[in-house]
Amino acid sequence: MAAPLTVLQVCAEMFPLLKTGGLADVAGALPQALRAQNVDMRVLLPGFAPILAGLQAPREVARLPARGDVPAARLLAGRLPACDGDAYVIAAPELYLRQGGPYADAQQRPFVDNHLRFARLCWAAAEIANGIDPQWTPRIVHAHDWHAGLTPTCMRELAVAAKSVFTIHNLAYQGLFPGEVFDQLGLPAACFAMDGVEFYGQVSFMKAALQMADAITTVSPRYAREIQTCEQGMGLDGLLRSRANRLSGILNGVDATVWSPAHDAAIAATYSAQDLDGKALCKAALQAELGLQAAPQRLLLTVVSRLTEQKGLPLLLANLPALIQRGAQIAMLGSGDAELEQAFTAIAKAHPKQVAVRLGYDEPLAHRLIAGADVILVPSLFEPCGLTQLYGLAYGTLPLVRHVGGLADTVVDCSLEALDEHRASGFVFHDFSPEAMDAALRRAELLYGQPTLWQQLQQTGMAQTHDWACAASCYAKLYGDLAGDSA
């Protein structure tokens, strides 16, 4: 077999060490999935406290020089046993060791020097591609989301041979900063131009990546098409259209070592498509844990989500009174927008036997909710891929989703013909309106009363293997093509 292709993955978070959303799940699953494709992937991460704590046998590889106002730092290498992989970590305590999350302080205010914190990440990636570690040099650098967006630009400045891939997980977060900070980034003045990092007078990490990367991917085929339209392009559709021959959509997978009802240690009882008894136990345990009425026959809907505009939860809020009236139960885990948090909490207080809301971030509870509920709601305004509907499919928890992005690519509505053909796997609505969602909710309630059909839907979803092997082979092909270009 040929020597493995060396690839450096550059990202800001990685499951299980540090996670704020689906990006971490993807970053955590890809290196292992790619190993089977003869790809030797190492990861570069900022030295946030949980990352440093997870790094085993760290050794200092090099000193990273200052670039403009981007401070010098130490580059460490070691193993991340929790992620079963090799990693580089940037030790820069003044940038990364702070109260709060990776991107914002405890009051959710973005750190004012985020441009420097993440330019540090991008420069480090370019230095590694430039051979700063004599023992390992990547032929491909794969950067994720805006945090790593300057990577291709920094690689060009160092004239490295490696090719770059940039994955858009969410075009809504662009890494926009006032134009004045450009001088601090250590890049030559010529980069602050329309074909560089400049975006309407501002610095845009996302735009720089879209402009410079040798290949651009996003996390579902449909989102790859949507972002080329004015409605969903977030101001970058023109640029994306101009790079359409470099842009593709590779659907995310499910990491079955983490999300599988047959092996999940976080849930009350394990189960499979052939034997769903354990799922009923999970539901009963969940109702007891959340103080909901112990009622196996009541339809239990769940939400596990960031509470942001993207996720479309005002549609659920509008439908809650009628849902409660009709006897459904709702269990929500999320955090984010303070108004949404308050609105849902107030309804839970008024109907404690029917509505339970848990604010904050709780990984094991997310598993218990997805295993114990009958339906998982993802009524997003836009959704690059979405992972919770995939977890729902794997757990026999039928997704109710809006027909957008990766949700549209992965859930088949229960039309009569789709039921007849055993293709239906959930409930899909189109218009972003409470009425359209209500119609899908009522389809779910009606079918829930038909146990044979319900079980058929569950089994159709559970039989789908959205495993990472499929995505990994697409990434491996892309890397191979790019590396071949440069050979």
Ligand code: ADP
């Ligand atoms: P996004 O990345 O846009 O937030 P995804 O559906 O791709 O959406 O991924 C969300 C991930 O974060 C899933 O793994 C989901 O289980 C998890 N998650 C979201 N909110 C919470 C929460 N409050 N507690 C625990 N896990 C959460």
Ligand code: GLC
């Ligand atoms: C982003 C998107 C989500 C996607 C995730 C992982 O956070 O919002 O749709 O599943 O990235 O790619």
